[in-house]
Amino acid sequence: MWLTRPFSERSTLIFLGVLLAALLLVTALHLAVPRGHPLHVTAYTVNLLGKYLSYALLAVAVDLVWGYLGILSLGHGAFFALGGYAMGMYLMRQIGDRGVYGHPELPDFMVFLNWDSLPWYWLGFDMAGFALLMVLLAPGALALVFGFLAFRSRVTGVYLSIITQALTFALMLAFFRNEMGFGGNNGLTDFRDILGFSLRSDATRLGLFLATGVALALGYVLCRAIVASKLGRVCVATRDAEARTRFLGYRVERVQLFVFVVSAMLAGVAGALYVPQVGIINPSEFSPIFSIEIVLWVALGGRATLYGAVIGALLVNYAKTVFTGVMPDAWLFALGALFVLVTVFLPRGVAGLLGYRVKRLKRRRQDEEDTPTAGREATA
Amino acid sequence: MNFLTSLADRDRVFDFLVPAQSPVDVRHGPILYLEDVTVSFDGFKAINALNLTIDDGELRCIIGPNGAGKTTMMDIITGKTRPDAGKVWFGSRHDLLAMNEPEIASLGIGRKFQKPTVFEALSVFENLELAMAADKRILPTLTARLSGAVRDRIDEVLETIGLAELRSRPAGILSHGQKQWLEIGMLLMQCPRLLLVDEPVAGMTEQEMERTAELLTGLAGKQSVVVVEHDMGFVRSIARQVTVLHQGSVLAEGSMDQVASDPKVIEVYLGAEAEEEVG
Numbered sequence: 180m181w182l183t184r185p186f187s188e189r190s191t192l193i194f195l196g197v198l199l200a201a202l203l204l205v206t207a208l209h210l211a212v213p214r215g216h217p218l219h220v221t222a223y224t225v226n227l228l229g230k231y232l233s234y235a236l237l238a239v240a241v242d243l244v245w246g247y248l249g250i251l252s253l254g255h256g257a258f259f260a261l262g263g264y265a266m267g268m269y270l271m272r273q274i275g276d277r278g279v280y281g282h283p284e285l286p287d288f289m290v291f292l293n294w295d296s297l298p299w300y301w302l303g304f305d306m307a308g309f310a311l312l313m314v315l316l317a318p319g320a321l322a323l324v325f326g327f328l329a330f331r332s333r334v335t336g337v338y339l340s341i342i343t344q345a346l347t348f349a350l351m352l353a354f355f356r357n358e359m360g361f362g363g364n365n366g367l368t369d370f371r372d373i374l375g376f377s378l379r380s381d382a383t384r385l386g387l388f389l390a391t392g393v394a395l396a397l398g399y400v401l402c403r404a405i406v407a408s409k410l411g412r413v414c415v416a417t418r419d420a421e422a423r424t425r426f427l428g429y430r431v432e433r434v435q436l437f438v439f440v441v442s443a444m445l446a447g448v449a450g451a452l453y454v455p456q457v458g459i460i461n462p463s464e465f466s467p468i469f470s471i472e473i474v475l476w477v478a479l480g481g482r483a484t485l486y487g488a489v490i491g492a493l494l495v496n497y498a499k500t501v502f503t504g505v506m507p508d509a510w511l512f513a514l515g516a517l518f519v520l521v522t523v524f525l526p527r528g529v530a531g532l533l534g535y536r537v538k539r540l541k542r543r544r545q546d547e548e549d550t551p552t553a554g555r556e557a558t559a
Numbered sequence: 560m561n562f563l564t565s566l567a568d569r570d571r572v573f574d575f576l577v578p579a580q581s582p583v584d585v586r587h588g589p590i591l592y593l594e595d596v597t598v599s600f601d602g603f604k605a606i607n608a609l610n611l612t613i614d615d616g617e618l619r620c621i622i623g624p625n626g627a628g629k630t631t632m633m634d635i636i637t638g639k640t641r642p643d644a645g646k647v648w649f650g651s652r653h654d655l656l657a658m659n660e661p662e663i664a665s666l667g668i669g670r671k672f673q674k675p676t677v678f679e680a681l682s683v684f685e686n687l688e689l690a691m692a693a694d695k696r697i698l699p700t701l702t703a704r705l706s707g708a709v710r711d712r713i714d715e716v717l718e719t720i721g722l723a724e725l726r727s728r729p730a731g732i733l734s735h736g737q738k739q740w741l742e743i744g745m746l747l748m749q750c751p752r753l754l755l756v757d758e759p760v761a762g763m764t765e766q767e768m769e770r771t772a773e774l775l776t777g778l779a780g781k782q783s784v785v786v787v788e789h790d791m792g793f794v795r796s797i798a799r800q801v802t803v804l805h806q807g808s809v810l811a812e813g814s815m816d817q818v819a820s821d822p823k824v825i826e827v828y829l830g831a832e833a834e835e836e837v838g
Contacts, residue, residue, distance in 0.1 A: 412688070
């Protein structure tokens with residue numbers, strides 16, 4: 180079974196083990212250690228970590244298309260934001276008549292705009308199941324249409340990157356408009372509860388943090404399963420020699436489309452988990468700069484490893500939190516400097532640093548096997 | 560009424576039930592048959608009334624000076640270039656001019672380009688795995704598993720091309736010659752009936768050339784092989800049948816010695832080199 184294949188890989192088991200240990204540790208330090216104790220993890224920190232984990236899932240999605248398929252998407256923020264908006268619409272409908280204007284059905288901003296009924300595309304979002312489906316389908320459908328047109332015309336490389344930037348920029352402009360019915364530049368906010376649990380309670384925050392951790396684990400395993408399959412090898416082949424792969428009989432544009440859609444759906448899930456934890460979704464998530472930042476996380480962590488993307492997302496966002504607290508103006512310079520330093524000294528990112536020792540050990544072992552006894556070889 | 564009885568006829572084979580691609584028919588001898596093929600680019604006749612017949616299992620070398628139309632001929636056979644006139648048949652059943660590139664490839668014509676392109680980040684084994692004839696749609700590829708038969712087939716090809724010891728190393732570390740062999744191996748994984756090989760020994764060392772010669776002569780018989788090559792020493796070492804192309808048509812055909820002693824050939828092509836070899 181191709182989906183269970185990652186569980187026989189050591190790197191995946193180590194990743195899942197570390198993630199599980201971290202989730203349990205944070206939970207224990209939050210619940211069991213009394214407030215005020217230096218080791219206590221506050222609800223604020225739990226919430227912050229949950230946000231980082233959703234970014235990590237987003238980074239994994241980007242690494243899948245960039246690291247393995249060679250498609251540098253500078254518009255993955257769009258899929259993240261669409262998933263976020265789908266979740267936001269569900270949360271808006273959960274407010275019910277507790278809004279400022281007390282309208283039983285319409286969200287506040289619609290009352291404010293003097294709308295008298297829900298637009299058709301808001302129907303159904305009061306049901307969690309439907310909203311969850313939309314979290315997957317909305318980014319997936321956009322990726323399907325966009326990818327179909329782009330890959331069929333064999334748009335690749337820098338041109339594709341530019342189009343993805345244009346895509347997310349166009350969506351940002353569209354979502355800024357009040358007439359779109361997504362709250363204009365204020366976005367969707369003032370959420371109350373999710374699945375009946377209050378978003379303001381610490382227990383819900385912990386629950387969301389753990390749910391995000393589980394989603395990251397599942398997303399990682401799914402990506403790993405794709406990458407470790409024959410399709411994953413076709414992806415790498417496409418990345419390195421697209422024409423040659425086509426000549427072998429693979430429908431390259433379909434492979435690209437499939438992986439692109441999977442990646443967009445993962446980004447959507449990440450967005451849906453992000454929104455209830457930060458309490459707002461607005462068009463700034465569509466901004467081109469955010470999408471570029473995601474690519475930076477992956478580059479810093481190390482391309483084409485998946486776990487590197489997770490490390491990169493966590494490190495950069497932690498640094499961002501620290502830096503913007505201490506010297507808000509210096510953050511962008513620090514990010515730029517970090518990027519330059521990593522590119523120069525760690526071309527394969529932080530993950531390359533980790534992988535280096537392991538690779539060298541393996542190489543040495545293999546050389547010993549290869550040289551003395553010809554014909555005896557290890558099939559990994 | 561007749562129509563209804565014809566529908567009820569149980570022996571009837573409906574058109575849509577007949578597989579569109581039936582196996583190659585070589586009962587009448589030739590596996591590849593070109594007749595009066597002509598192509599011109601902007602008035603220049605790259606191929607001019609070319610006639611060529613390749614028998615099943617044959618190893619044929621094609622030589623000729625630059626611009627003789629060797630590569631254009633390969634392009635026509637693989638469907639990349641359409642001729643202005645002429646016939647191209649694969650076996651006695653398949654009209655190659657009515658097919659496109661992927662169809663021709665899946666029919667069993669494999670082509671190796673001059674410059675080797677292997678997937679450098681993947682291992683030698685994985686390169687062969689990807690090249691294997693298999694269902695190449697998304698889901699079958701995603702769920703594909705390495706069965707014992709597949710593994711055996713890859714092992715067999717690894718032995719044939721002499722890269723068994725390097726199977727788990729990335730293809731990027733291979734030498735130029737080894738990459739050429741890997742390419743030939745990737746072609747073999749597609750189980751082709753006819754192999755078109757473009758300048759296989761360009762840039763190879765003496766030893767690598769010898770091994771390539773062994774490899775190609777070993778393939779003949781099981782597959783039909785057409786080799787385009789400049790290197791006379793190499794052609795002499797493998798060829799039983801040599802075809803000399805000149806200005807888009809066949810100048811001479813026969814064994815290497817016959818061809819080499821043909822005054823027309825000496826004049827246009829072999830001249831300098833033949834003298835060198837004699838002297």
